[in-house]
Amino acid sequence: MTATWGEHLLVTHLGRKLLRLLLVVLAVTAVTFLMVHLLPGDVAYTIGGETATADDIRAIREALGLDRSMLAQYRSWLGRLVHGDLGRSYLTGEPVLQAILSRLPVTLELLVISQLLALALALPAALICAYRSGSHVDRLISTGGFATLSIPSFVMALLTIYLFSVKLRWLPATGYTPLQAGVWANLKSFVLPALSIALIEWVVLMRVLRSDLITTLQQHYILMAKAKGLPPWRILLLHALRPSAFTMLTVMGLQVGRLLGEAVIVETLFALPGMGRLLVTAIYARDHLMVQGCVLVISIGYVTVNSAVDMLYTLLDPRIRREAAVGT
Amino acid sequence: MEPNRPTRLPAAGIHEIAARLGPIFWLAVIWLAMVLFAAVTAGYWPVPPPDRMDWAQLGAAPGAPLTPAGTPSAENPQAGGAAHWLGTDTMGRDMVARLIFGARVSLAVSICSPAIGFLVGGLLGCLAGYYRGRLDAGIVATMDVILAFPGLVLLLVIRFYLGASLTNLILILGFLTIPAFSRVARAKTLGLTELEFVQAARLTGAGHLSILVREILPNVVIPLAVYALLVAAFMIMAEGALSFLGLGVPPPTASWGGMIAEGREALDTAPHVSLIPAGVMFLTVLALNLIGDGLRSLLEGRAHP
Numbered sequence: 001m002t003a004t005w006g007e008h009l010l011v012t013h014l015g016r017k018l019l020r021l022l023l024v025v026l027a028v029t030a031v032t033f034l035m036v037h038l039l040p041g042d043v044a045y046t047i048g049g050e051t052a053t054a055d056d057i058r059a060i061r062e063a064l065g066l067d068r069s070m071l072a073q074y075r076s077w078l079g080r081l082v083h084g085d086l087g088r089s090y091l092t093g094e095p096v097l098q099a100i101l102s103r104l105p106v107t108l109e110l111l112v113i114s115q116l117l118a119l120a121l122a123l124p125a126a127l128i129c130a131y132r133s134g135s136h137v138d139r140l141i142s143t144g145g146f147a148t149l150s151i152p153s154f155v156m157a158l159l160t161i162y163l164f165s166v167k168l169r170w171l172p173a174t175g176y177t178p179l180q181a182g183v184w185a186n187l188k189s190f191v192l193p194a195l196s197i198a199l200i201e202w203v204v205l206m207r208v209l210r211s212d213l214i215t216t217l218q219q220h221y222i223l224m225a226k227a228k229g230l231p232p233w234r235i236l237l238l239h240a241l242r243p244s245a246f247t248m249l250t251v252m253g254l255q256v257g258r259l260l261g262e263a264v265i266v267e268t269l270f271a272l273p274g275m276g277r278l279l280v281t282a283i284y285a286r287d288h289l290m291v292q293g294c295v296l297v298i299s300i301g302y303v304t305v306n307s308a309v310d311m312l313y314t315l316l317d318p319r320i321r322r323e324a325a326v327g328t
Numbered sequence: 329m330e331p332n333r334p335t336r337l338p339a340a341g342i343h344e345i346a347a348r349l350g351p352i353f354w355l356a357v358i359w360l361a362m363v364l365f366a367a368v369t370a371g372y373w374p375v376p377p378p379d380r381m382d383w384a385q386l387g388a389a390p391g392a393p394l395t396p397a398g399t400p401s402a403e404n405p406q407a408g409g410a411a412h413w414l415g416t417d418t419m420g421r422d423m424v425a426r427l428i429f430g431a432r433v434s435l436a437v438s439i440c441s442p443a444i445g446f447l448v449g450g451l452l453g454c455l456a457g458y459y460r461g462r463l464d465a466g467i468v469a470t471m472d473v474i475l476a477f478p479g480l481v482l483l484l485v486i487r488f489y490l491g492a493s494l495t496n497l498i499l500i501l502g503f504l505t506i507p508a509f510s511r512v513a514r515a516k517t518l519g520l521t522e523l524e525f526v527q528a529a530r531l532t533g534a535g536h537l538s539i540l541v542r543e544i545l546p547n548v549v550i551p552l553a554v555y556a557l558l559v560a561a562f563m564i565m566a567e568g569a570l571s572f573l574g575l576g577v578p579p580p581t582a583s584w585g586g587m588i589a590e591g592r593e594a595l596d597t598a599p600h601v602s603l604i605p606a607g608v609m610f611l612t613v614l615a616l617n618l619i620g621d622g623l624r625s626l627l628e629g630r631a632h633p
Contacts, residue, residue, distance in 0.1 A: 020469070027473045035485040146621075150614035152565035154572045154585075155606045158592060162603070166596045264480060265569055280573075283484045291481070299476045 014311060021307050028299040029292060033074045036288050077292060086296070087289035089282075096293035099278065104297065106176070107263050107274035110197070111256050113190050117198035119252070122205035127236050129206070130213035142210075145203035157196035157269045164192060174271040193270040197263075201255060208251050212244040250309050257305030260298055345626065353622040356615035363612055367431035378425040379580045390415040390423075390600060417587065417601045418594050426582035427608055433576075433583040434612065437498055437567040438560040444502025445509040446556050452506070453513025454548055458521060458540055468514075471507040479504045483575060492578045501566055505559050512555050516548045551627060557620030561613045568609055584609045 044052075044060040052060075060066075065073065080087060086096035125145075129138040151159075164170050171192055177185040216222065217240055225235045264276025275294060282290035346354070366373075414423035456467040483500050490496050520526055520543070529539050564584075570576040571585025579586065584605045591601030 020472075024469070024472050024476050028477050031473070031477060032481060035481065038485060146617070147614055150561065150617050151610055152568050152613070154569050155588065155610065158588065158595070158602055158606065162595050162599060166599070265573065268573060279478070280480070280484075283481060295478055295481060298478055303472075303476050 017307055017311065021303050024303050025296070025299055029296050030074065032292060032295040033077070033288075034070070036283075036286070036291050037070050037073075077289070081296075086293040089287055089290050091285055091287050091290075096289050099290065100275070100293055100297055103273060103275050103278045106272055107260065107267070107276065110190060110193055110263060110266070110272060110274060111259055113187075114194035114197035114201065114259075115252055115256060117194055118201035118205055121198060121202035122209060122248075125202070126206045126209035126213060127241070129210045130217060130240075131232060131236060133210075133214050141206075145206055148200060148203050151200060153197065153200060154265050154269065156199050157193070157266055160192050160196045160199070161269075164195075174269075176270075176272050189270075189272070193266045193272055196269075197259070197266060204251060204255065205248050209244060209248040212247050213240055216240045216244045250312070253305055253309050257302045260301045349622045349626065353618060356618040356622075359611055359615045360619070363431050363608075363615075364435060366428040367435045370428040370432060373425070373428060375425040375428075376422045378421060378429040378582045380422070381420040385416045386418060386420045388416045388420075389598070390604075414604055415598070415600050417590055418598065419590070423587075423601070423604060426587055427584070427605060430582040430584045430587060430605065431608075433494060433581065434564050434567060434609070436494060437501060438563045438616070440498045441502040441563045442505055442509075442556040442559040444499070445505030445559060446552060449506040449509025449511075450513045450548065450552050453510035453515075454517050454540060454544055456510065457514040457517025458536070458544060464514075467510065471510055474504070475507050480575075483570065487575065492575075494577050494581070497567065497570070497577060501563055505563070508559065509552065509555070513548050513552055516551060517544055520544055520547055551624075554620055554623045554627060557616055557623070561616035561620065564609060564613050564616070 044057045044066060065076070068076075077087065084097070086100070088095050089099060125141050129141050132138050165172060171188060175189060177189045179186045213236075222235060222240060225239050230239075260275070263274060264280055266272070267274040267276045268280070275298065279291065279294040279298070281287075282294060414427070416422055417426065452467050452471075456464040479500075482504070486496055486500050526539060526543050529543050534542070567576055567583065568585030568588065571583045572589045574589070576585055577583045587605040588602050588609070591598065591603075591605075594601055
């Protein structure tokens with residue numbers, strides 16, 4: 001009986017979270033809709049061009065349905081959203097969904113590569129720091145990491161450009177090669193942008209992993225492994241790393257959710273055609289439906305990642321489950 | 329970090345506290361004081377005005393002499409200083425002058441924006457944590473919406489609607505810091521309401537307002553103020569990033585982010601145009617982080633003896 005009661009609570013808890021998630025996304029799109037409509041000037045002027053007369057503008061607005069009330073427009077947007085239709089760009093006529101789907105992979109690829117690079121930096125650093133915690137190496141890496149967190153991402157991007165493309169001339173500063181033109185060429189255009197994110201992100205991962213590793217290394221079974229005479233690398237990699245990696249992986253997930261909206265700086269700097277650039281361009285052009293679509297996707301991504309991490313904890317840690325059931 | 333203990337500054341002597349914070353902390357304080365001094369006295373420095381273009385010295389290296397083209401009067405070429413101590417930017421403007429005037433923008437943003445978040449977010453967080461229930465749920469949900477909303481969209485809309493100005497920038501950045509402050513304040517308050525001294529106050533018949541003002545607030549304000557230092561560091565970076573995207577303070581007002589952006593095209597010929605303001609921004613952010621971190625561990629050191 002207790003098991004079903006517990007499961008029942010869990011399902012209610014998850015269901016409530018899901019509902020809240022939906023409400024947050026709905027609220028975000030509603031606010032976006034309101035804001036974009038508050039922007040002075042609209043897309044009709046952009047389409048009509050400089051020679052358009054007042055009648056032309058009115059005709060364009062009628063054709064696009066822009067003359068209806070804001071609420072009616074939002075309602076029809078929501079209605080079509082349910083059918084998976086995000087509308088078409090006012091400017092190019094391209095379906096919004098298609099535009100987003102063509103840009104999203106670029107941003108996702110950037111995020112995945114940057115997180116992998118960050119992991120490649122954080123893993124050895126954390127292992128060394130935790131194993132020799134309190135030593136000179138540990139203090140050097142930890143202090144260096146602290147200082148690195150004070151470098152803004154755009155400055156880091158600039159520094160990587162300065163070092164790798166101006167001074168060393170290894171890679172071009174900007175430019176994007178699509179995957180179709182070859183995997184290697186495609187990866188090359190991601191190296192610098194991903195590196196400029198990773199060179200800051202690794203610190204976040206390293207700090208979390210380091211402190212978890214230090215806790216794990218104090219466990220009895222590690223002492224046992226040491227007593228058995230296992231070499232340090234075996235203890236660290238095979239015994240200590242896995243139980244210590246959970247928090248770090250969580251942080252990685254959260255970072256991806258956060259970066260989805262913030263990749264715009266790196267994308268702009270390196271001329272990558274990703275989501276961030278699409279959004280900024282759309283805002284400048286008052287391409288309402290495109291803005292709506294982008295904000296929808298970004299906020300869904302952000303909220304989903306956050307809730308997924310939350311739920312993962314709920315599933316894995318019964319204490320949180322009980323608190324959640326008793327509390328909110 | 330343990331939220332459910334009251335945090336007060338240690339009752340140790342001034343000298344002991346100063347020693348415990350370490351020399352790096354005081355170096356950071358000195359750097360910040362210097363930046364503040366430069367920002368306040370920006371108008372009185374022996375340097376050319378920040379928007380005077382010296383056409384003969386575009387992107388000149390540090391130490392380049394002033395030329396008549398960039399001085400107020402041809403008769404007195406020494407007016408406004410002896411040289412471009414840190415060189416000129418790509419438009420021939422004096423780097424020192426732009427750095428010290430840019431400090432005004434960075435400091436204004438890093439002081440005023442967290443202040444907004446501190447007041448509004450702190451208050452909302454305290455209320456949510458103290459009253460719980462529906463009020464709490466409502467405030468938390470609102471904060472979630474703000475967090476999930478792309479800040480850049482908000483910024484662009486306000487910019488187009490109210491115009492680009494330092495005040496608007498401060499207001500928007502301040503608004504966006506509200507959720508973070510409210511979370512910290514709420515967590516602190518939630519822990520505090522369980523503690524004996526709050527319960528004791530309640531038992532003696534103190535009203536909600538009195539408990540909030542006398543018992544909760546004093547214990548939330550100090551950790552929240554320390555948190556504000558870290559947010560201030562982040563605000564400098566945010567202002568820089570926005571100026572870098574061309575969404576910050578409108579030109580020709582000097583700002584560090586804007587300076588870094590202007591030098592981006594000349595990285596190969598005149599790297600100092602970008603790298604010097606980048607270095608200054610880095611040191612300032614680092615100083616704020618060091619001070620915030622030092623004070624935080626001082627508070628926590630007290631919490632777990």
